[in-house]
Amino acid sequence: MATQTIDDLPTPALILDRAILRRNLKRMSDRLREAGVMLRPHLKTAKSVEIGRMAVEGHDGRITVSTLAEARYFADGGFRDILYGVGIIPSKLAAVTELRRRGINLRVVTDNLAVAKAIADAAKDGDTFSVFIEIDSGGGRAGLPYPALPGLLDIARVLHEAPGVDLAGVMTHAGHSYHQSTPDGIAGVAEQERLAIVTAAETLRAAGIPCPIVSGGSTPTAMHSRDFTGITEMRPGVYVFNDLDQEYIGSCGAGDIALSVLASVIGHYPHRNQVLVDAGALALSKDISAQEFQPKVGYGTIANPPAAGMAVIECSQEHGFVAADDPLPYGNLPVGTRVRILPNHACITAAAYDRYYVVDSDLDGGKSVVDVYDRINGW
Template identity: 45%
Template sequence: MKNLNRMRVQAETLGVTLRPHVKTCKSPDVILLGNDGKSCPITVSTLREAEYFADAGFTDIIYAVSMVPGKLERAKDIMKRGVDLKIIIDDANIARQIGEFGDQNDCNFNVMIEIDVDMHRAGLSPDAPEVIEIAKIIHEQQGTELAGVLTHAGESYECETKEQLIQAAENERAQIARAADNIIEAGYPCKIVSCGSTPTATYAQNLRDVTELRAGVYVFQDAFQAGRGCSTNNDIALSVLCTVISHKNNQSRIITDAGGMALSKDQSTRGTDFDCGYGIVCDIDGNIIDNLIVTGANQEHGIITTKDGSDFNFASYPIGTRLRILPNHACMTAAAYDEYNVVDNGTDVIDTWSRCNGW
């Protein structure tokens, strides 16, 4: 609740709509918890997520992965369920194909143009001539309507200081706003100006000319976000419950039943001054055990050693001891599971929340 409320207040303070990216939690229960039990605009990364959240009553959805013609039939089916589904592209030829499909199938696709502000993963530069070309195609042809522009400041994850994060947030804002201005000056509509990542959403000082803010991992936070100053380790709301299954006395380490399949093998904190191996080790109640680290992750085995290389105190962790591991990357770790156990006071499960997997 603390994580959810913090981002809600941030969006309200900046005067923009918060559109949570559900790719982290993939759970309507989590998003409804942060919105007083009501549906809200959301972002998805798979059409499976769009279908799942549509089943839960969410009707304003951005599918924030480049659309391809082979997925249009499925997108059309989601729209027929009363969902305002917005899709994104960065290619003029695909824009034409979407229009042709929409015209032939008596449907109208709301299309956004993806803008690349830093990461060079997908999208077009704000001043690229192709932005206006695509806007013209979407606006003028049958079967499509221009909904706006969207970006993700992926390089914010490389920032190491608060000042760098503030600068990354301003760069994201300025560049997506410039892309929108270019489209409007060319004579085309640009209703939605959408930006966001958890780091830039957290550190944005103003979002002038932006209409909405997207972020995802903030709902749980993780070791990487904490290390970058977007939260603290005590804000991390997701953990994997595991059990000590073996003592390796000759190697001064213990083995748990949470390996790569349970924790993921994401080591996003590697090479930083807050490296936590494959996860932060806690006791059953979530209290961090400072000198322990998950140094290895085989498929079903997790290896825990001391950080400083001192001898392991095996008596404190007999076989059968239950521990919690806080993840490096909450999205990747959560993807291993079909549901969440909501706990209070250690292992008392007070609720179970569903989530979706797949594409």
């Protein structure tokens, strides 16, 4: 059977460069190991057992997920210590119990006293739970706001005193690090993140409540933090692939983006200095995060000549409108030409696909498909 190349693939298709992926994984792995911090990668980005196994190589195998579907998928793939990092609700506890009865240490998160009581009640029949209390370190999404930490001790006491419930620790996501673009700015957020969860942990311990795990998480803060004192684990996610947003934030370089969308030119429109490609909103997403620091990236930029640097400036459902400041080289972009589009936000772009076509730029420049990795979607 002949080797498949990217020119043989239907478009749009999701392309993963294994060589860049491995470098990204090693960089974060080495960084946290040297800092003395455990790595619990957030696999909501990759959603792939193959990539997950690569991410935890040399570590103890703990991971983070964002859906129960991911939890089941990674449990089936052999992972045993899984943090479901989205606030739990009572109606989902039965699904958590199902996995825990299989020997999976599926841990849950809450910042709500009523939910803590529901967890305690659910444990009365002999089932067990492992729970993190979520802290808002400044991102404004979920968690008990720092520095007030309202209700922390009330929630912790309910969980700590309930038979069958393990209060695993505290956690946060420093999502506001994504709005910084300098090492100093990100380091400032990282210190805020650290203080929030370390203060919460110290508050619990001062009240006689154990807090074994102090969990931070975001790719920028994992890369740029200057002090991990008191943090026991970090949960970066998008570092496995990186994207334009991470490049302009400063978490990676231009050559560190492992993911791209393969698209085909489907039309020429010289009167408006544009070409169309067959990757629109459903193939690229309409995430515009990287535009905060570089407005001209549009919905993704093209990586390969002769269209390198051009951007998808607008999307409809299945159409991407590619433009540039200079006249487009239509003669070098005939209809059918394949282009590779770098995403603004790898997590959301990848969610449109059920597989990765894996290439390796260290082998042949990334022209041949060397593997196919599956991924889990849905909830």
